[in-house]
Amino acid sequence: MIGENEFRVAFLRCLKELNIPNIAISLQRCDFEKMQKAHDSIHEFMLIPTGFINSNKDFQAKSAFLIYHSEAFDQAHRSLLEALTGYYNAAYTLLRNTLELILKGAFWECMAHKKYRDRAEIIKKTGTKIGNSKKTLIDRLSERIRQKPSIEEDLEKTSAGIYDIISPLFEDETLRKIVPSVRSIVEQLENWEIFDPIQRIINPVEYVYDFYKKLSADVHVAPDKTNIGKRLLAEKELFETEVIPDELNKYAEDLHRVMDIGIVVELNILEDILNEKSKRWLNERLIVITELELNYASTKIVEMINTKGDNL
Numbered sequence: 001m002i003g004e005n006e007f008r009v010a011f012l013r014c015l016k017e018l019n020i021p022n023i024a025i026s027l028q029r030c031d032f033e034k035m036q037k038a039h040d041s042i043h044e045f046m047l048i049p050t051g052f053i054n055s056n057k058d059f060q061a062k063s064a065f066l067i068y069h070s071e072a073f074d075q076a077h078r079s080l081l082e083a084l085t086g087y088y089n090a091a092y093t094l095l096r097n098t099l100e101l102i103l104k105g106a107f108w109e110c111m112a113h114k115k116y117r118d119r120a121e122i123i124k125k126t127g128t129k130i131g132n133s134k135k136t137l138i139d140r141l142s143e144r145i146r147q148k149p150s151i152e153e154d155l156e157k158t159s160a161g162i163y164d165i166i167s168p169l170f171e172d173e174t175l176r177k178i179v180p181s182v183r184s185i186v187e188q189l190e191n192w193e194i195f196d197p198i199q200r201i202i203n204p205v206e207y208v209y210d211f212y213k214k215l216s217a218d219v220h221v222a223p224d225k226t227n228i229g230k231r232l233l234a235e236k237e238l239f240e241t242e243v244i245p246d247e248l249n250k251y252a253e254d255l256h257r258v259m260d261i262g263i264v265v266e267l268n269i270l271e272d273i274l275n276e277k278s279k280r281w282l283n284e285r286l287i288v289i290t291e292l293e294l295n296y297a298s299t300k301i302v303e304m305i306n307t308k309g310d311n312l
Contacts, residue, residue: 019085022243026084030248037292038252039080041259044289044297046073048263051281052270063160064112065269068105072098072262076255083251086243091251092218095258099212100182102262106194106269107185108166112159114152117141122188128177137178141165183209194268197299198261208261215254256293263289263297271304279305 002010027035049066053059059066079094110116111123120138127136144165145152155161169175180188186209189195195204283305290298 019087022086023081023084025243026086026248029243029245031252034249034256035252038255038259040288041256041263041292041294042073042076042080044285044292044294045076045259045262045266046070047285048266049270051285052273052278054275054277057157058273060158060160061156061273062109062270063158064162065105065109065159065266067160067163068101068108069266072101072105075101076258080255083248083255088244088247088251089218092215092254095251095255096212096215096219099208099215099258099261102258102265103182103185103189103208103212106189106265107180108162109159109269110189110192110194111137111141112155112162114156116192119192120188122184122191123180126178126180126184128174130174130178135178137166137169137180140169140175140178182212186212189265194265195261196264196268197303198264198296201296211254211257260294260296263294264300267297267300267304274304274307279307 046069049062049069053062053066075094075098079091079098082088082094083091111120117138124136124138127134127139129135151161151165166179169179183205186204190199190204193199195208198204198207282301286298286301286305289301
C-alpha cells in the first residue's frame with residue numbers, strides 16, 4: 001500500500017509534468033475564436049448520434065460505428081489537450097488516429113450490412129493471394145456467412161458483430177493483408193456516398209485521404225514534425241516545451257476539418273434511421289453547427305431536414 005506522502009509526491013510530480021500552465025498561455029496566445037470553434041465541434045460530433053438513437057434496437061444496428069465513434073471523441077479531446085500543453089507531435093498523432101477511427105468505424109459499419117457489401121466494388125479489387133487464389137475481405141465475409149447463414153441477419157441487428165468476424169484477420173500476418181488500406185477505405189466510402197456532400201464538391205481522396213497522409217507525417221516522425229523540429233522552425237528554445245501560436249492556430253484548423261468530415265460521415269451512417277423527430281432535433285442543432293462554420297456538415301443537415309418521408 002502506497003504511503004500518503006509517497007502518493008502526494010508522485011501525484012504532484014505527475015501534475016507538474018502535465019504542463020498545465022501552458023494551457024493558459026496557449027489560450028491567451030492562440031486565435032481563441034478559432035480554437036473555441038474547434039473544441040466545440042468535438043462536442044457536436046459526439047452529440048449527433050443522441051438525436052438519432054431512440055432505442056436499443058437503433059443502437060445495436062449502428063453499434064459497429066458507435067464503438068469507434070466514442071473512441072474518436074476521446075482521442076480528439078486528448079489531441080486538443082496535448083496541443084494546448086505544447087506537445088504538438090502527440091496532438092497530431094492523436095488527431096490522425098481520430099480521423100482513422102472515424103473512417104474505419106464507418107467502413108466496418110457498412111461492411112456489416114448486405115446493402116453495402118453487395119456494392120463493395122472497390123474492396124472486391126483489393127486482397128492478397130492465399131494458396132492458389134486471390135482472397136478479399138468480401139470473400140472472407142461471404143465464406144463465414146455460407147458456413148453460418150444466421151450471421152447475415154445477426155449483423156443487420158447488431159453491426160458490432162462484424163468485429164468478432166474480422167478480429168482473427170489482425171492476428172495472422174497473411175490474413176491481415178486482406179484488410180483494405182486507408183486509401184481503399186476512403187475510395188469505398190466515397191463509392192457508397194458516405195462523404196456526401198463533400199464528394200459533390202471535391203474529390204474525397206484529395207480532401208480526406210491526402211489530409212490523412214499529411215497527418216501521418218507526425219505519426220512517422222518526419223524531422224520537421226517532431227516537437228524539436230517545430231521549435232527549430234519557430235526559432236524557439238529546442239529543449240523547452242514552449243507554446244508556438246502559429247502551430248496552435250494551424251492545429252485548430254486541422255482539428256476543425258476532422259470534425260467537419262466526422263459529422264458528415266456520421267450523418268450519412270445514421271441517415272437510414274432518420275425520422276421526423278430526429279429531423280426536428282437536427283433543425284435545432286443546425287444553428288450551432290452553422291455558427292461553428294462546419295460547412296459540409298451544415299449543408300448535409302439542411303438536405304436531411306428537407307427530405308420527405310419518415311424513414312429514408
